[in-house]
Structures are given as structure tokens and as C-alpha cells.
Amino acid sequence: MLAWMLVILALSTGLEVSAHNSLDDQIIAANQSIAHHPTALQPRLALAELHRRHGDFNAALRDLDEAHQLAPGNASTHYFRGLVLLDAARPLEAEVSLRYLLKLEPIHPQGHEARARALIQLQRPLDAAHEYDLTIVQQPIPVPDHYLARARAFAAAGSQYLEVAIRGLDEGIAIMGPILTLQRTTIDFELRRGETRAALARLNEVIDAAPRPEAWLAQRGEILAQAGQVENAKQSFNLALAELAHLSTRKRQTPAMSDLEASILSSLADLPEQAARISLP
DSSP, X not given: OHHHHHHHHHXXXXXXXXXXXXXXXXXXXHHHHHHHOTTOSHXXXXXXXXXXXXXXXXXXXXXXXXXXXXXXXXXXXXXXXHHHHHHTTOHHHHHHHHHHHHHHOSOOHHHHHHHHHHHHHTTOHHHHHHHHHHHHHHOSSOOHHHHHHHXXXXXXXXXXXXXXXXXXXXXXXXXXXXXXXXXHHHHHHXXXXXXXXXXXXXXXXXXXXXXXXXXXXXXXXXXXXXXXOHHHHXXXXXXXXXXXXXXXXXXXXXXXXXXXXXXXXXXXXXXXXXXXXXXXX
């Protein structure tokens, strides 16, 4: 959204303006553009967005008031006002601005996504999930975070919506492929609704496809241990240790892998019967 604004600033000021400039430099360029073109709308919207990113919310709202006076019917003013109010922790006012935007422009995926975030803050998760539905339908290129946010909104509405949340994640996986964040969340949600077998089936699919399955094998061991399947849990933990043993010394000694190994060994020690452990060289 900001990129095209920076192009406008560069053209109107003759300055070299890019996203690599500091926010202060970009704000200076926006003010210069406004001085040269006092009745132009886009430089004021750009300045408001820059002030928002700078954390100066009052200045951003003043910029948007001026933009609204220049073009009262322009929908973008309401969109940017909604973003500012969201960042300023004023979700009720943000939702009003974004709802008005969407009355003017019903096809506006960014507006639906922003309103969904406001509704989450207002503890209206089902309404937020509906807004994410519209975001996903209207977005020309699928965005994994939208599917994830919609699923979390459904999950926040109560355990009775976990199945709907999982179906939505599966929809995203079918469209975009096996994205780990979506797969991990489906597994978590299956466990939350007490479907251990379904969670394990999904986890096994991930393990089979993973180039580095050690963390997933450890998670499977934890799930099996919680389900009382001690021998299967031991086997999964030991497979995870075996995968770690195959790593180079440099990779195995990274903090993440060292922590994983320690966690696996601790989990094995906590099982009712000691497992035959694999010592890493």
C-alpha cells in the first residue's frame, strides 16, 4: 500500500524516495509534496500512513481529517483511519470506520482483513471469521495468514467451532500446498477437540514428507505419551534422537537442536519405563 504512495511522493517532489529511506525522510518528502500540491489527496494519505508507521497516531488522524475535507467521498480515508485506530488500540472506532469503508467499497480485501482484526479485539470472533471469509474470497492471491487467522477466530468462538476451523485450514492446504503453519495448527486443533488419532494421522503425513523430521517425531512422542502409548512414544522419541545423530556437529550444537535433544531426553526419563536411548556422538 505504501509503495505506490512513495512513487507519488517521488514524482511530486522530485526527490528520490523509497521504502529504504528512513521514516523521517519519507515524512519530510510527504510534507514537501503537500506544500507543492496543497489540494492533492494522495500525499496526505501517504503522510497519514507514514505517521501511523511512526507511531504518531494523533498526527495521522489530523492528516486524515484534512484528507477527508479535500475528498469527503473518498473511501481510502476511512480505510487508513481504521488502520490508525487499530494501532492506537481503539478497536471500536476502528470497526466503525472500516464498516463505513466496506459500505462504500464492498470488494476490499484489505478492508475486510482490517475489520476482522478489529472484531477480534472486540471479542466478536464469529463476525471476525466471516470477515476473513470475505478477505479470502476477494484476495486474488491466497495468503496463508488469512486462513490461519480465520481458523483462530473460529477456535476463539468455542470448541464447537473447531471442526469448522480445521475444515478451513484443510481448504487452505488444498489450495496452497502443505504449509507447515497450517498443518501444525490443524494438529493442535485436532488435539483440542480430543481427536488424538486424527492428530497423529496428520502428524504422520508431515513426518513422511519432512526433510528434517526430528521435531515432529518428538511431538509425536509427546502425543503418544499423553495417550498412554508408552512403547510407541519411546520409539518415536528414539527415532527423533536418531535423526539428531545424523546431523553435523555444527547443526546439532545450535541452541534449537540442543534444546530439542534435552527435551526429548527429559520426556524419555518421564515415561513409566526407561527407554533405550541413543547417545549422540
